[in-house]
Amino acid sequence: MPSNLYKRGAVWWARIQAGGAEHRRSLRTSDRKEAQRRLDQLKKEITAAVHFGESRLTWKAAVVRYLTEVGPDAVKPGTLKRYTVSLGQVGPHLEALYVDQITRKTISTLVSARSKGGASNATINRDLTAVSAVLGAAVEWGACEANPARDYNRRLTRERRESIHPPSSADVEAVITRCPGLFASMIRFLAQTGCRQEEAAGLTWGQVNLKAGTVTFLKTKTSRPRTIRLEPETVAMLTALPHFLGSDAVFWHGKGSRYLNVSSRFREMVRSAQKSAQRVGTPFRPFRCHDLRHGFAIRALRDGWDIYALSKHLGHSSVKTTEIYLGYVPARAGTKTGTSITVSPGLHPQETAKSAS
Template identity: 40%
Template sequence: MSNLYTRSEIYWARFKVRGIEYRHSLRTRSKSVAEKRLKALRQSIEDQALFGATGPVSWQDAVVSWNEHIARSISASTCTRYISSLGQIRTWLDNKSVQEIDGAVLRDLVKGRQRHGVTNATIRRDLTAIASVLAHCVDEGWVEENAAQAFNRKRVPERRDPILLPTDDDVAYTIGREATRFGDMMLLARETGMRQEEIAGLEHSSVDIKAQTITFIGKRRKLRSIPLSPVAVELISRQPRFLKCQFVFWHMDEDAEGKPIASRYRNVSSNFGDYTERAAARAAKTDVPYRRFRFHDLRHLFAVDYLRTGKGGIYDLQRILGHTTITTTEVYLDYLTPEQAQAARTGVAQKGAQKRRSGTDD
């Protein structure tokens, strides 16, 4: 059946899109003009049927729009992590509209990333970043469903590397003989189990020395309150304050006019890498046993020590670390003796640990 017909010598269009018949006057007596208008009209209706009333929105435009709004709802560190992930997956999405991103597109992305040797943990973070952008698209009315959120992540199971705890000698050797502000950041992680960015962003207003607690907004914007040991109190108390700087741990920087200012630590990972690299070089020269570790391993070391010395139970530790589920915290039970693990499960603090926490001796 022809898609063109005439009424009173005026050409009309007649066609179906997704089972719906459309008839429109093309307002011309010229067949060649009618054919061009038919093509444009049909393309417009097909686009509306496929993409919605707003038409296609490119992935790149969606990311720009998302970036303008996302800072209101997530932390700066999370935003930075998302942007890093989005930069890595441009090959698969930059030529797409958001309406075209479905399960098939995401499966191709996952396979492509795996072929490049990317770990499943990183791919899962990529999917989380994509889901954040698509959630914004849903809010804007550009798409109806979030394909990344619906994606079956069992396809990319996350296999965690076994935790290798550093020794106290490893920690001391990494810090070196001279006390530094960055070295104190490491020691505070060892004493509190705080994440590196939580320590880097720690503000004086979050610290209550008298009550020996730190209260702050942590990962996933959860309010956390953690106890401070006497050592942790000393570490924080000995940090010099810089005028008008709210951060406990700061480093010198320059403003736009070249004037000295105190700024929040921004490169914790790279600084820590420099520390462990120098420590490894010193150890190699002097034949000292030393194993490099990650800043996050100090958090693991705190957690195991907390349970091993009976300072509290597994649920106390979950609250201190800010874990969403107890399953995440229970991984530390593997580093305990059966007796210690049982005490941790029942939440029974050992008598000696209770006295150490209160500052009394036997």
């Protein structure tokens, strides 16, 4: 019989040495197997209390502390919002645990469960990043010693790049005609500039120079402001937009409020366009709001834009990101002879060629 498991009458007791002290506790059972199970759990709890303090940190408490104390200063608001979604998704798999109980096997089981539940590798990787952020903070707080989410082999969740299907101009127009108010103008702006949806939704008149035909995005994914040149048709559209007194938002609704939840609003418009097309027998291929950006990039290369100019226009951190679009255009597109690789953001191919001369 193990020396740390003994009986007092019919009840099993535990005797555990930890931190230079002996801990004795009733296991409140007369069943030998149940006593062993409770002993093993008690060992973990006492060891954790000795190493990490009397109060262990639960996963749920760690998430709350991270989102309120750490996240707002550590990551961008958009990233924190994405973390919040991911942490909500993984909650059922981790909320019964203390952070020091989360092991490599725990993370592996989580990944398997998310995959079986239909989550893509891209989604699982975002989940792992969020979990790693919380566990990383927990390590700094002294609540656990390791961050198994950070050490998880991401090659096991390698993301497959999906084929790009840029929407046709007819499909884009079909959706725009169903968009209310200035939401329609914002979607047209996205299609004509290729900017990110948050860049358009948060656009203010202070960022627009109609005389110069430019727009400067201040809050970008790369945290680097950039200025793009607008096509004449886009300048004309912006010039005709109504302003709301007391609001600087370019695309507004109600009492001058900017649009929120752009993706979900857009999906509603796409579903409406799809139902209408089905009723009259018109071809229509559903697409995402982000596909407007893909469509712009592919059209720009087909029109002869220099790949480096396009990369700067789109705000990519590396031209390698932009190069994915070369697979959707003729071989020589985006590599015009005589174009310069040092260009200003948003230069059109003709202007790029001039800058090389």
